[in-house]
Amino acid sequence: MPEKILILDFGSQYTQLIARRVRELNVYCEIYPYNNVPALTADVKGVILSGSPCSVRDAEHPTINLDQYLGKLPVLGVCYGAQLIAHESKGEVTPSTIREYGRARLSELHNANRLMKELTPGSVVWMSHGDTIKEVPDNFEIIASTETVRVAAYKLRDQETYGIQFHPEVTHSDEGKTLLRNFVVHICECQQDWTSDQFVDATVADLKQQLDNDKVVLGLSGGVDSSVAAMLIHHAIGKNLFCIFVDNGLLRKDEFENVLDSYKHMGLNVKGVDAKAKFYEALAGLTDPEAKRKAIGRVFIEVFDEEAHKIEDVKWLAQGTIYPDVIESLSVKGPSATIKSHHNVGGLPDFMKLKVVEPLKTLFKDEVRLVGKTLHIDDAILGRHPFPGPGLAIRIMGDITPEKVNVLQQVDHIFISNLKKSGLYDDVWQAGAILTPLQSVGVMGDERTYENVVALRAVSSIDGMTADWSRLPYEFLADVSNEIINKVKGVNRVVYDISSKPPATIEWE
Ligand code: XMP
Numbered sequence: 001m002p003e004k005i006l007i008l009d010f011g012s013q014y015t016q017l018i019a020r021r022v023r024e025l026n027v028y029c030e031i032y033p034y035n036n037v038p039a040l041t042a043d044v045k046g047v048i049l050s051g052s053p054c055s056v057r058d059a060e061h062p063t064i065n066l067d068q069y070l071g072k073l074p075v076l077g078v079c080y081g082a083q084l085i086a087h088e089s090k091g092e093v094t095p096s097t098i099r100e101y102g103r104a105r106l107s108e109l110h111n112a113n114r115l116m117k118e119l120t121p122g123s124v125v126w127m128s129h130g131d132t133i134k135e136v137p138d139n140f141e142i143i144a145s146t147e148t149v150r151v152a153a154y155k156l157r158d159q160e161t162y163g164i165q166f167h168p169e170v171t172h173s174d175e176g177k178t179l180l181r182n183f184v185v186h187i188c189e190c191q192q193d194w195t196s197d198q199f200v201d202a203t204v205a206d207l208k209q210q211l212d213n214d215k216v217v218l219g220l221s222g223g224v225d226s227s228v229a230a231m232l233i234h235h236a237i238g239k240n241l242f243c244i245f246v247d248n249g250l251l252r253k254d255e256f257e258n259v260l261d262s263y264k265h266m267g268l269n270v271k272g273v274d275a276k277a278k279f280y281e282a283l284a285g286l287t288d289p290e291a292k293r294k295a296i297g298r299v300f301i302e303v304f305d306e307e308a309h310k311i312e313d314v315k316w317l318a319q320g321t322i323y324p325d326v327i328e329s330l331s332v333k334g335p336s337a338t339i340k341s342h343h344n345v346g347g348l349p350d351f352m353k354l355k356v357v358e359p360l361k362t363l364f365k366d367e368v369r370l371v372g373k374t375l376h377i378d379d380a381i382l383g384r385h386p387f388p389g390p391g392l393a394i395r396i397m398g399d400i401t402p403e404k405v406n407v408l409q410q411v412d413h414i415f416i417s418n419l420k421k422s423g424l425y426d427d428v429w430q431a432g433a434i435l436t437p438l439q440s441v442g443v444m445g446d447e448r449t450y451e452n453v454v455a456l457r458a459v460s461s462i463d464g465m466t467a468d469w470s471r472l473p474y475e476f477l478a479d480v481s482n483e484i485i486n487k488v489k490g491v492n493r494v495v496y497d498i499s500s501k502p503p504a505t506i507e508w509e
């Protein structure tokens with residue numbers, strides 16, 4: 001087991017960011033909701049208490065038994081976490097008299113204190129709190145202030161317990177990373193040996209032991225997560241990993257063939273299954289986006305189940321679940337309401353009764369990419385934009401026909417290959433084209449046309465939760481539009497989507 005930092009989540013929007021920053025220091029950490037924390041083990045080197053939208057002054061405020069941590073190992077309270085320690089130690093937490101939100105500058109820094117080492121006076125920190133710590137007990141030493149917040153950071157004199165009123169995890173805090181390094185490296189004495197090389201070695205060794213000679217089935221999607229999960233397991237058990245890659249007829253142009261080829265080159269034992277007809281049949285006449293999603297989910301499960309049954313004696317189902325999915329399902333707020341039913345199905349098919357192996361479940365997305373690089377997975381797979389499971393079906397508004405899929409594939413291909421050619425692909429988080437049900441009048445030569453309108457969508461984003469439309473150069477858009485209208489029969493107008501999320505979503509359906 002690698003040494004680790006525990007992060008107790010009290011519901012702050014920034015909790016995941018704390019974990020990201022700690023991991024960037026090559027130190028492993030895990031997030032747990034404050035009310036569901038496992039007992040301490042010897043590999044835990046320190047604890048961070050997160051922020052929270054709650055107030056310690058509320059009767060029902062979230063709390064924990066601090067005695068199990070304070071004085072026993074290093075603890076860092078961030079914002080609410082700091083207020084909680086102060087409050088439980090009989091300090092005084094009061095509502096802020098002025099709004100403390102945004103940038104502030106540190107002053108009266110105690111650089112001799114290990115948490116404040118190498119921080120510079122005047123350093124900008126990010127404040128976001130409605131309460132402030134007004135008084136601290138005698139055994140607290142104030143180690144930094146700001147112009148308006150006297151207790152910006154404190155230490156308990158007789159133990160390695162610290163509190164900070166600001167958020168070191170957000171990039172607006174100039175030296176936040178230095179502070180976190182001071183805590184995890186100098187105070188908790190973590191070794192900083194959590195690297196992707198080390199992860200690959202340890203995970204492959206664990207998988208060998210866990211899976212032994214068992215057979216494992218895995219559904220590949222062409223995306224980063226399933227590909228990296230497959231390669232890790234492949235390194236552990238080779239041909240006993242059976243990969244299934246389904247052509248649902250809703251992939252990008254030539255994607256099925258190209259990706260299948262890459263997988264074979266990577267040495268994976270992969271079977272490509274052409275199930276286009278089944279998907280088109282199930283989608284025929286469906287126009288409601290949710291109905292389309294459900295039909296696709298249902299057929300996928302049927303196809304996958306049928307294929308999995310062909311593998312004799314299979315014991316495990318491998319999945320590319322990543323850490324944000326795990327945190328989400330455990331989070332303080334509980335699984336967030338599903339706005340779109342990604343894979344809604346009734347009844348449990350046989351393969352879902354297999355034991356589940358999820359080798360990426362402790363990794364964030366960018367860490368999955370690093371592991372993929374360590375495993376020498378093709379950049380074309382690792383750098384790929386996200387692509388929704390229901391594929392082009394939710395980019396064709398209205399009912400789906402193979403002809404419409406063909407038109408959209410051509411449009412999408414022109415857009416994406418031009419993004420790649422002009423070096424813009426990696427600047428965009430996700431891009432694609434939408435086939436609208438609208439027809440518009442045009443002229444081509446001497447003739448009037450009455451053909452489809454397609455929309456192009458390209459967005460910048462961090463995680464798809466929020467997004468902004470990409471400011472692609474006009475010249476680029478002009479070239480792409482020309483090429484589409486000239487080459488794709490059935491399209492005579494191209495528009496560019498300039499909506500951000502929220503309030504719009506990335507996909508149109
Ligand atoms: P929205 O449209 O909700 O998309 O802003 C956010 C991200 O989720 C992807 N997406 C899906 N992925 N099944 C998926 O696997 C779906 O039904 C689905 N709907 C949206 C979308 O492509 C974007 O990356």
